[in-house]
Amino acid sequence: MLPLGKGQLGVSTFFASAHPHDKCGSNGLPLTPNSIKILGRAQKLKTITHPRLCQYIDFARGKNERLIVVVEHYEDNVRLAAKEGRLSSPNKIKKLAFEVLLGLEYMNKHGLVHRALSSHNVLLCPEGKAKLSKFGLYHMTGGGADVAFPIGHPQYLAPEVLCPGPPVDTDVYDDTEMDMPLSGPKVDVWALGMILLELCIVRTLYMYLCIDNLPEDLRAILQLCLTVSPSKRPSPSTLLQHEVFAELSKAEPPYKNNIKLFSVELRCKDLELPEFDGRIEIDDDLLAGRRFDEVYYLWTLAGGDLEGELKRKGIIKPKPAVFMLPTVVAGEEGETFGHEKERKHLLDDTTILLSLEELRQRLENIDDTAFFPLLEDERTTSPISPSGNDLSETQSLPLVIRERDIEYQFHRVVLYERLLKAYPYKREHIWKEARVDIPPLNRAHIWAALLGVEGDxxxxxxxxxxxxxxxxxxxxxxxxxxxxxxxxxxxxxxxxxxxxxxxxxxxxxxxxxxxxxxxxxxxxxAFIPKYLHHFFLKDNSAVIQEYLAVFSHLIAFHDPELANHMESIGFIPELYAIPWFLTMFAHVFPLHKIFHLWDTLLLGNSSLPLCIGVAILRQLRDALLSYGFNECILLFSDMPGTDIEKCVQDSINIFCCTPKSATFRKHARPPPKPKNGQRKFPASYYSTDYHDQPRTELSREPLTLEELKSEVSPRISAEDLIELCELKGPSPSKSPTKKSKTSRPKILIVDPDLSFSRGHIPSSINIPFNTAFSPEGDLVPCPAVSSLQQHKGRVVVVVGPKGGRNTYNFANQLVKLNYPKVVTLHGGIDALRHTGLLTVPPATL
Known part of the structure; x- marks a missing residue:
């Protein structure tokens, strides 16, 4: 969108026509309200940006089929200028016609027709340039089919509009039933001709006409515009090629709107800087430099209310319900008579201005430098928020509060706007800021940046x-x-x-x-390959089953008591979790919760959805532990209210407390091959998958589905074990699983004593499997068991010989005893034999 500049925010409203209550569609379902149809079509208008068109900013739906439109607006228009004699010069009239045609031509390129063009809908900005307003009304109303009023003003309508032919069969406006043919671009050329005619005679239309004194070039334009036959009337693009506009065309700089945010092409290739004339104009109104959508977003945070503004200006007039009762209700269908005829369903062409004074007062304490945040300084490459110290306290508040704090959102929106303009070169910084939060206004573009979208x-x-x-x-x-x-x-x-x-x-x-x-x-x-690789194969059974098996391992790792209970009642992930992961929770939560969830999801690697699933179960833990199979089925068929912020925080904690190799999957996406000329950006521990790391002899190997299902606890790689226990000293890129010395994993050797004496991992304890458990399944008391119990709650790594089933049986038994964070070492003790890390106890005499 263009910056606010000297423009203002305008608001207008109208009603869509209502369907009869007893009318249904061909599918037997109630018809979609016309206001919903209009709202859907109107979204296209937000993307139409041109200097000669007033920018559409937002659309809202109110009660009783009311639509509210927020648009760029100016108080001056051609009708006022004509009354005041400011457009009496032939050159000014030609210039106005040229500017209107530029706007119409751009509209036509995007499949739009104005149809409501009139002298009061051609606005004049303070620089005197023309801007077309209300140009989207015909498009959003389905060619006028969804409203009870005509689109256009009678004195400006073309002959083919006033005397239409038979309706045409078209699906341009979805399922709208058209009762007249759609208008083409040439109807706006006729309307322009009528506007020019008004200006030329400087009189109200349909009074005494005299055009003999008009310049020949203006007469030529009028004759072309007011050609009765639409087949002979030129289109806006054709009329712009007329010799009358030759000089104006040369002086008009071409409009370039081809800068694409995610393009890898050089954006400044065709940049032309104006010549510096030695004068510097400083505009104290820094808010004028922000985009229309940013200003409107901040206006709503400052307490702006569209319906409230319309009520204050008398556009919306509440009427007591008693005056709306009919005099007579007759027939089986309850047909009503005796209403006072409602005029509200007719078009009120009034546009009111939204005051920005409250917004300016809320932002007056913000330093001017906050409007131009520096992305780097001389000491660091991290983004810098101008008032970061002041915002540090706000960052610790709940996300819902942060999203309503106008000053906080101002800083975030301005910072992200600069970072996105520097994308993809500032991709790493976007990731860093996204870990704090993502403002709703920028969410769409930030998500695309996090997914690595680039190119055409x-x-x-x-x-x-x-x-x-x-x-x-x-x-x-x-x-x-x-x-x-x-x-x-x-x-x-x-x-x-x-x-x-x-x-x-x-x-x-x-x-x-x-x-x-x-x-x-x-x-x-961009989303499917990262999080749902091969999920949508024709035969995806192996992929889904492996994913759910890893999910079961994570449940047992973080909450063995819950895992044991759900297994005992037969409530397996296949019964509830498949829709979670196939849609990445899009059908589990309402949209406003999905937005916050995906803000975090897109920052993690492909295993983060598994952690989110565990976090959901932990929120429902108390209910699940007290329920049987049938109650659990009912619980998940009607998901109760979930604290999404707590779910997000829990999933992050679960993710950070899970060794990365524990979520290794055979069917995960292989590391992408770098393309020629593609930049490689540094990735954090959180955003990279385990299989993206270089493979070594200490890495994990894929398991068969049978092996995964036979084990309850996840496996970890030898390299993860070495890093977590710092067996080779402090690591420069430590996993967040180990946060301090006291949280280091406890290594449990289940080899017989003889094997333990031949070499073991430092600080490990030995509990041979064949003597570890009593017939009841409990651990047999001994010093090693006491040490294990003291470390309950920390990661326990069960290590045995390679290929030995006792290792996995021991881990399974610990899970049954509700020991959390139990893992096994992939490859067993043999995986460490060639590392030089094993120690041999001194011989006893």
């Missing part, structure tokens, strides 16, 4: 065939209406169409994969 994304997407009918179309059409339909935007036909195109593009780009039910909108090409 739009070009790649456009090149994919998304229209040819496929076998999966029917299943997609059935599944999409099940996806978060309580959300107004996601329930709109426009959103359904976009979802379908995205899913079809994904299936087309991955022919070896198939569409699965409930894939939902999480199926993004």
């Amino acid at each position: 994304v739009q070009g790649c997407y456009d090149a994919i065939d998304k229209e040819t009918p496929q076998l999966i179309d029917r299943q997609i059409e059935v599944d999409i209406p099940r996806c978060h339909q309580y959300d107004e935007l996601l329930s709109s036909p426009a959103a359904h169409a976009k979802f379908k195109r995205i899913l079809k593009a994904w299936v087309f780009s991955n022919p070896h994969l198939v569409y699965w039910q409930a894939l939902a909108f999480a199926s993004l090409s």
